[in-house]
Amino acid sequence: xxxxxxxxxxxxxxxxxxxxxxxxxxxxxxxxxxxxxxxxxxxxxxxxxxxxxxxxxxxxxxxxxxxxxxxxxxxxxxxxxxxxxxxxxxxxxxxxxxxxxxxxxxxxxxxxxxxxxxxxxxxxxxxxxxxxxxxxxxxxxxxxxxxxxxxxxxxxxxxxxxxxxxxxxxxxxxxxxxxxxxxxxxxxxxxxxxxxxxxxxxxxxxxxxxxxxxxxxxxxxxxxxxxxxxxxxxxxxxxxxxxxxxxxxxxxxxxxxxxxxxxxxxxxxxxxxxxxxxxxxxxxxxxxxxxxxxxxxxxxxxxxxxxxxxxxxxxxxxxxxxxxxxxxxxxxxxxxxxxxxxx
Amino acid sequence: xxxxxxxxxxxxxxxxxxxxxxxxxxxxxxxxxxxxxxxxxxxxxxxxxxxxxxxxxxxxxxxxxxxxxxxxxxxxxxxxxxxxxxxxxxxxxxxxxxxxxxxxxxxxxxxxxxxxxxxxxxxxxxxxxxxxxxxxxxxxxxxxxxxxxxxxxxxxxxxxxxxxxxxxxxxxxxxxxxxxxxxxxxxxxxxxxxxxxxxxxxxxxxxxxxxxxxxxxxxxxxxxxxxxxxxxxxxxxxxxxxxxxxxxxxxxxxxxxxxxxxxxxxxxxxxxxxxxxxxxxxxxxxxxxxxxxx
Numbered sequence: 166x167x168x169x170x171x172x173x174x175x176x177x178x179x180x181x182x183x184x185x186x187x188x189x190x191x192x193x194x195x196x197x198x199x200x201x202x203x204x205x206x207x208x209x210x211x212x213x214x215x216x217x218x219x220x221x222x223x224x225x226x227x228x229x230x231x232x233x234x235x236x237x238x239x240x241x242x243x244x245x246x247x248x249x250x251x252x253x254x255x256x257x258x259x260x261x262x263x264x265x266x267x268x269x270x271x272x273x274x275x276x277x278x279x280x281x282x283x284x285x286x287x288x289x290x291x292x293x294x295x296x297x298x299x300x301x302x303x304x305x306x307x308x309x310x311x312x313x314x315x316x317x318x319x320x321x322x323x324x325x326x327x328x329x330x331x332x333x334x335x336x337x338x339x340x341x342x343x344x345x346x347x348x349x350x351x352x353x354x355x356x357x358x359x360x361x362x363x364x365x366x367x368x369x370x371x372x373x374x375x376x377x378x379x380x381x382x383x384x385x386x387x388x389x390x391x392x393x394x395x396x397x398x399x400x401x402x403x404x405x406x407x408x409x410x411x412x413x414x415x416x417x418x419x420x421x422x423x424x425x426x427x428x429x430x431x432x433x434x435x436x437x438x439x440x441x442x443x444x445x446x447x448x449x450x451x452x453x454x455x456x457x458x459x460x461x462x463x464x465x466x467x468x469x470x471x472x473x474x475x476x477x478x479x480x481x482x483x484x485x486x487x488x489x490x491x492x493x494x495x496x497x498x499x500x501x502x503x504x505x506x507x508x
Numbered sequence: 509x510x511x512x513x514x515x516x517x518x519x520x521x522x523x524x525x526x527x528x529x530x531x532x533x534x535x536x537x538x539x540x541x542x543x544x545x546x547x548x549x550x551x552x553x554x555x556x557x558x559x560x561x562x563x564x565x566x567x568x569x570x571x572x573x574x575x576x577x578x579x580x581x582x583x584x585x586x587x588x589x590x591x592x593x594x595x596x597x598x599x600x601x602x603x604x605x606x607x608x609x610x611x612x613x614x615x616x617x618x619x620x621x622x623x624x625x626x627x628x629x630x631x632x633x634x635x636x637x638x639x640x641x642x643x644x645x646x647x648x649x650x651x652x653x654x655x656x657x658x659x660x661x662x663x664x665x666x667x668x669x670x671x672x673x674x675x676x677x678x679x680x681x682x683x684x685x686x687x688x689x690x691x692x693x694x695x696x697x698x699x700x701x702x703x704x705x706x707x708x709x710x711x712x713x714x715x716x717x718x719x720x721x722x723x724x725x726x727x728x729x730x731x732x733x734x735x736x737x738x739x740x741x742x743x744x745x746x747x748x749x750x751x752x753x754x755x756x757x758x759x760x761x762x763x764x765x766x767x768x769x770x771x772x773x774x775x776x777x778x779x780x781x782x783x784x785x786x787x788x789x790x791x792x793x794x795x796x797x798x799x800x801x802x
Binding site: 223369371374395 | 576577578579580650651654655656734738739740741742744749750760763764765766
């Protein structure tokens, strides 16, 4: 009995003492799930390089913004930029501005479960809005048929799948529909969670992928990586220049380039429905949220160094993980932003 | 004549009643047996299914390695295993003393209005959903300290442990015969010593069972940890930093699109079950030794 007690005591002291001895710098962040794959890769690589621990937890874009406002994390992450009200609230609560630093880009793809369509389905913004508004209900609707000549579309119900949780993916998708459809703008609008006029809800990208995969006749939207990983087909979308573009890293980068002319100073930019003939229209940035005035000098310095690394070497990890790296001029804008961080 | 008739009615009815009672008795017994079988069946189903899915992914690496970046195969959950143990430790350190002492108070001095209130509140608390405990710990610890931390997670778990421990302790202490207390007091032993050395010792096994139930309940909790202990992909044992735990890992990994992660989630679930079984087994052995050696 006594020996057991002593042994347990020793084990505990070793564990706790061990933690105290290696007093590494630990920086905590939380937010978007979409960039989780590349962030955890970055933080792993960066940890082996510098021995600084960036602990990132993917709790969702909405959660990330909330924690930044409450000041419970050292940085946040989101796919939908913070609203001016949220920025104000963060400023009053934390006494410092919050900067948006874009890190990588991604595409939201329209995925479907329709054997007859193979992998070739083509859609326009009007048709897409019509489907998600619940106005186009059959796969053999004349509006879909005229875009996909030569395809034998069945007389089958279209089952719409959307996200049930607050999500940056939903933000990018509804932001696009709001830009291209007046009806959508007045009836639904943009946001991380909206009042969907039609369809079934799934939790997370994995939930929507699962719904689409298991339901014949389903259509939904997920991030490119999820569609590829689950080998789901995805539609080509007609862009602003009138060309049907398939989602791919190149077409996302093209969209960013197309939108870069009118980049706002704070980098909170939407690149959906971008100009340029190769632009994939449902693309978006994902941002890290950092405080402009870091209270902790050490953490501030480490964060700035990390951001610099992410803008340069970090970008080379993007393509393998199915994210689009930032275009050069965007990186320049980011770097001028990073310089403003004080610590 | 009349009496005879009465007798005959009774005599005719006895076999009928007897048959009916026997049938009902048999049917109910069968239902109980079936229910017991279902209960055991579900338990073994969970157990064997988890072993079936998870056992082949258990390796030495799983226990000793750190998690790999998202989407890469391999790696382990060393930090989560230690994290779960630490979280249970903090939860117990806070929750058990409060729970046990509150239980003693209710049993030994609980004949007043205040005790009725405490009893009622404890029952309400035990019905509180675990996510609510998480939110409470979030606003009590995380927001004021501006930090997700292992300590905050432990507070959330402690909140969940207290009602179970309080009520079982009370019940167990109540079961101790009054004559024991009287004997102690009659020998001139002070009240507190009677409580600690006679009453508590007699009720020891029952209290330990209650503690075990509470520990087993919180060991698998995920919801209260999401917004308190948060999670950590690195090795961390400090109490003021976010910490990894098996249950949160299972939650994260099970819903990911990566095959290897889904498998690791099964392995982690299995480890969690084994950990809880080991814990309850070791406590049982410890308590038994304590009794047989005396």
